[in-house]
Amino acid sequence: MPTPSVPDTLDSSIAVRQHAMRALFDQFDSLYEGAIAVDCQGRISWIDDKYMSMLGLRDPQQVLGRDIEQVIPNSLLREVIRTAQPILLDIMEFGQQSFVVTRLPLCDAGGAVVGAVGFVLYERLAHLKPLVAKFASLQQELDAARRGLAEHRRAKYTLEQFVGDAPATAEIKRQATRAAQRDVSVLLLGETGTGKEILANAIHAMSARAGAPFIGVNMAAVPESLLEAEFFGVAPGAYTGADKKAREGKFKLADGGTLFLDEIGDMPLPVQGKLLRVLQEQEIELLGSNKVVKIDVRVIAATSVDLPALVAQGRFRSDLYYRLNVLPIQLPPLRARLADLPALCDALLQEIFERNGMRRRAVTPAACTLLARYPWPGNVRELRNVLERACILSDRVRLDVDDFAAMLPADVGRAAPAVRPYAEALADFDRAIVQDALAAADGNVPAAAKLLGLSRAAMYKRVAALARRAPPA
Numbered sequence: 315m316p317t318p319s320v321p322d323t324l325d326s327s328i329a330v331r332q333h334a335m336r337a338l339f340d341q342f343d344s345l346y347e348g349a350i351a352v353d354c355q356g357r358i359s360w361i362d363d364k365y366m367s368m369l370g371l372r373d374p375q376q377v378l379g380r381d382i383e384q385v386i387p388n389s390l391l392r393e394v395i396r397t398a399q400p401i402l403l404d405i406m407e408f409g410q411q412s413f414v415v416t417r418l419p420l421c422d423a424g425g426a427v428v429g430a431v432g433f434v435l436y437e438r439l440a441h442l443k444p445l446v447a448k449f450a451s452l453q454q455e456l457d458a459a460r461r462g463l464a465e466h467r468r469a470k471y472t473l474e475q476f477v478g479d480a481p482a483t484a485e486i487k488r489q490a491t492r493a494a495q496r497d498v499s500v501l502l503l504g505e506t507g508t509g510k511e512i513l514a515n516a517i518h519a520m521s522a523r524a525g526a527p528f529i530g531v532n533m534a535a536v537p538e539s540l541l542e543a544e545f546f547g548v549a550p551g552a553y554t555g556a557d558k559k560a561r562e563g564k565f566k567l568a569d570g571g572t573l574f575l576d577e578i579g580d581m582p583l584p585v586q587g588k589l590l591r592v593l594q595e596q597e598i599e600l601l602g603s604n605k606v607v608k609i610d611v612r613v614i615a616a617t618s619v620d621l622p623a624l625v626a627q628g629r630f631r632s633d634l635y636y637r638l639n640v641l642p643i644q645l646p647p648l649r650a651r652l653a654d655l656p657a658l659c660d661a662l663l664q665e666i667f668e669r670n671g672m673r674r675r676a677v678t679p680a681a682c683t684l685l686a687r688y689p690w691p692g693n694v695r696e697l698r699n700v701l702e703r704a705c706i707l708s709d710r711v712r713l714d715v716d717d718f719a720a721m722l723p724a725d726v727g728r729a730a731p732a733v734r735p736y737a738e739a740l741a742d743f744d745r746a747i748v749q750d751a752l753a754a755a756d757g758n759v760p761a762a763a764k765l766l767g768l769s770r771a772a773m774y775k776r777v778a779a780l781a782r783r784a785p786p787a
């Protein structure tokens with residue numbers, strides 16, 4: 315048999331390839347759910363009917379010539395054109411669904427990229443279903459975690475949770491409402507436990523930034539050496555060893571929202587300088603890089619110390635103080651708004667009941683009078699602790715004077731008027747009247763009865779009762 319010549323071999327090899335290509339294409343055509351092609355500008359140049367119906371479109375003219383992302387927001391075809399590299403297997407989200415897709419660059423005879431083609435493979439490749447299902451469930455978990463984080467970063471309190479309507483409290487609420495309407499720095503001043511954190515949250519929640527994060531940093535709680543990284547973030551590789559990854563700072567986390575700087579008086583001087591620059595420039599520099607990032611953050615600072623005194627001692631920068639002090643709000647101590655005490659007790663007992671599942675309690679008016687005698691150096695936080703302790707130690711539903719007396723300094727209890735049962739107090743009053751009348755009548759019972767406008771019999775009855783109840787001498 316004559317052996318085929320070289321051109322014959324070439325011809326048959328090309329024929330086989332063409333045949334194989336056709337077969338493969340036919341096969342592939344039955345495998346994919348849809349196909350789309352873009353030109354080198356990322357504009358849609360072709361789309362098949364299957365893809366059209368998946369997108370819910372009837373007329374290809376609706377999409378031809380449009381940027382691919384306008385039609386398929388998560389498409390990476392433009393990336394394929396840029397890199398000239400295929401993405402053979404990927405999962406792409408479209409609306410509520412996830413598709414398995416493949417993307418290939420299209421090259422001309424000279425190898426230049428002239429466009430890209432994408433295929434949706436999902437339904438037909440049944441063996442990829444577990445992979446897609448796993449992806450979908452991981453995606454759901456990620457979404458839930460993100461939602462949780464966003465929830466965590468939202469303001470925890472609103473103005474309604476700032477309990478009280480004493481004149482001083484009403485004024486604070488008015489000032490907070492006004493502060494919320496202006497996008498300037500706010501400085502909250504007040505003793506510890508007066509509700510500065512609640513008010514900062516409330517201002518954020520009432521402001522135009524309410525939808526963005528509320529991030530708090532307590533200056534006193536972060537070690538000085540970590541404060542800068544905590545604030546400004548860390549560039550990747552800034553540190554050798556374990557912490558090679560980039561870390562976002564609180565300023566970046568609060569971008570678009572509010573950063574609450576609690577105990578600002580504890581901020582070290584070098585960080586104060588950097589904070590001032592951030593407030594002036596609205597940009598931050600990550601630690602370990604000279605990359606500058608623009609941010610848009612409103613700062614609410616709080617302090618329980620006398621900041622002007624710190625300024626005078628050179629421990630707080632005066633320029634930063636003036637920058638923060640645009641809108642100062644002075645929160646009164648609890649002893650200056652005692653009219654709020656009953657409402658605060660009520661709200662705090664409700665909170666204790668909801669949080670600890672203990673019985674719902676109330677405070678008697680007499681106990682409230684006793685509580686009002688104490689100066690509350692720890693303010694509402696201390697009141698909350700005292701109420702919680704009373705709930706644990708007492709079985710009463712209505713917490714009374716003696717449920718609190720032991721928790722407060724002795725002189726507070728002593729200063730309180732003795733509150734006794736009504737009948738006992740009335741009997742004492744009765745005895746005092748009868749004794750006074752007898753004294754005025756030199757012990758003559760009928761004369762004393764006359765002075766009091768009582769009958770003799772009624773007077774004798776009272777004298778006899780007094781003799782039975784007379785306190786021991």
Ligand SMILES: Nc1ncnc2c1ncn2[C@@H]1O[C@H](COP(=O)(O)OP(=O)(O)OP(=O)(O)O)[C@@H](O)[C@H]1O
Nearest residue numbers: 475476477505506507508509510511512618694695
């Ligand atoms: N007006 C208020 N209404 C309801 N609860 C309040 C009020 N003020 C304070 N509290 C409660 O008292 C506690 C302390 O409040 P908060 O942390 O806001 O005070 P603070 O002034 O920021 O204290 P610190 O200066 O110690 O950080 C919290 O449990 C808070 O819920």
